[in-house]
Amino acid sequence: MAQVAFDEIGAVTATFLTTGTLKKGDVVEVSGEKTVGPCSDAGRFCGVALDVAADGAAAVQVGGFLRVKVSGEGVTPGRVSLVADGTGGVRKAAAGSGGSGGESGQECLVVSLSGKSAVILM
Incomplete structure (x- = not known):
C-alpha cells in the first residue's frame, strides 16, 4: 500500500x-x-x-x-467544525440544541487521524 x-x-x-x-x-x-x-x-x-x-x-x-492535537469524540475524516479544547489542541464543536446556535467552530477538512492527532486543511 x-x-x-x-x-x-x-x-x-x-x-x-x-x-x-x-x-x-x-x-x-x-x-x-x-x-x-x-x-x-x-x-x-x-x-x-x-x-x-x-x-x-x-x-x-x-x-x-497542518497537524493538530485532538481531544474528545466526533472528529472524523471529512469536513468538521472544530474549536480549541483549552489545552493546546482541538475538538469537535458542540452542535446547537433546541434551536440554539451551539459553538461557533471553524470548518476544517480532516484528511488523516492518528491516535490523538489529526492532519487538517485550514
Missing part, C-alpha cells in the same frame, strides 16, 4: 509575538496587535505554533495542511 502524507503541504507560516504560555504544537488565537496566545476552551484558533523562541516570538502556521 502506498504511503501518503499531507503534513505542511501549502504551508503559510508567519512570525508573531506571544502572550501566555505556548508550546510547540499548540493551537493559537490572535490576542493583540501582531500577537498570538493560547486558545481558551471553545475558542476559534488561527493556526498552530511550530516553534516558540525564548525571546517571545513564535513561528505560527496559519494555512495549508
Whole structure:
C-alpha cells in the first residue's frame, strides 16, 4: 500500500509575538496587535505554533495542511467544525440544541487521524 502524507503541504507560516504560555504544537488565537496566545476552551484558533523562541516570538502556521492535537469524540475524516479544547489542541464543536446556535467552530477538512492527532486543511 502506498504511503501518503499531507503534513505542511501549502504551508503559510508567519512570525508573531506571544502572550501566555505556548508550546510547540499548540493551537493559537490572535490576542493583540501582531500577537498570538493560547486558545481558551471553545475558542476559534488561527493556526498552530511550530516553534516558540525564548525571546517571545513564535513561528505560527496559519494555512495549508497542518497537524493538530485532538481531544474528545466526533472528529472524523471529512469536513468538521472544530474549536480549541483549552489545552493546546482541538475538538469537535458542540452542535446547537433546541434551536440554539451551539459553538461557533471553524470548518476544517480532516484528511488523516492518528491516535490523538489529526492532519487538517485550514
